[in-house]
Amino acid sequence: SQQGEEDPQALSIQEGENATMNCSYKTSINNLQWYRQNSGRGLVHLILIRSNEREKHSGRLRVTLDTSKKSSSLLITASRAADTASYFCATDTGRRALTFGSGTRLQVQP
Amino acid sequence: EAGVVQSPRYKIIEKKQPVAFWCNPISGHNTLYWYLQNLGQGPELLIRYENEEAVDDSQLPKDRFSAERLKGVDSTLKIQPAELGDSAVYLCASSFTGDEQFFGPGTRLTVL
Numbered sequence: 001s002q003q004g005e006e007d008p009q010a011l012s013i014q015e016g017e018n019a020t021m022n023c024s025y026k027t028s029i030n031n032l033q034w035y036r037q038n039s040g041r042g043l044v045h046l047i048l049i050r051s052n053e054r055e056k057h058s059g060r061l062r063v064t065l066d067t068s069k070k071s072s073s074l075l076i077t078a079s080r081a082a083d084t085a086s087y088f089c090a091t092d093t094g095r096r097a098l099t100f101g102s103g104t105r106l107q108v109q110p
Numbered sequence: 111e112a113g114v115v116q117s118p119r120y121k122i123i124e125k126k127q128p129v130a131f132w133c134n135p136i137s138g139h140n141t142l143y144w145y146l147q148n149l150g151q152g153p154e155l156l157i158r159y160e161n162e163e164a165v166d167d168s169q170l171p172k173d174r175f176s177a178e179r180l181k182g183v184d185s186t187l188k189i190q191p192a193e194l195g196d197s198a199v200y201l202c203a204s205s206f207t208g209d210e211q212f213f214g215p216g217t218r219l220t221v222l
Contacts, residue, residue: 031209042114042201042213043153088152096141096208097166100152 012107019076021104023089030094034074037086081110114214122220128190131217135204145201197221
């Protein structure tokens with residue numbers, strides 16, 4: 001079963017614009033992670049935010065976490081065509097196993 | 111550093127046939143995961159190993175799926191017999207800390 005739900009399911013933007021993806025989940029978590037998957041490839045870890053953190057940055061990525069609303073957002077600033085991929089949020093409830101959402105498919109038009 | 115290696119990358123079989131997937135995790139990673147990913151969906155955990163022990167296999171359909179991780183390094187996932195609904199991508203991942211997971215490229219299985 002999918003714990004997280006990403007919104008939107010698909011997003012198309014122009015190069016240079018910002019992309020925002022949201023994730024909602026159902027149960028208490030230890031941490032929340034975001035992964036990227038290029039077509040036909042494995043997943044690549046982007047960023048991890050722990051339940052006691054509210055915001056985290058990594059390069060052009062900004063992640064927020066609101067545990068009271070059980071939601072997270074991923075912001076990609078100044079997007080590039082190479083950012084075209086599917087993005088998944090994944091939650092760890094302390095079992096050392098991740099439960100993934102269904103993903104947001106991002107298309108960045110050059 | 112070599113990443114997670116999976117083979118084969120693609121497999122096409124007839125229904126009711128057996129199939130096996132192999133995974134070699136990153137050296138030193140004690141935790142190994144097998145996930146199933148259906149088209150347009152996120153991965154779903156099948157089984158998690160800590161060294162050679164399967165510590166979470168609650169989502170593994172044990173009537174037809176089996177897995178092993180002898181010697182606590184590489185792992186094999188088997189389906190016997192395969193059904194049409196097993197067509198999916200099978201992903202292997204490994205982790206050292208239990209937080210960040212490193213994924214292999216996956217094996218795309220097509221059951222005809």
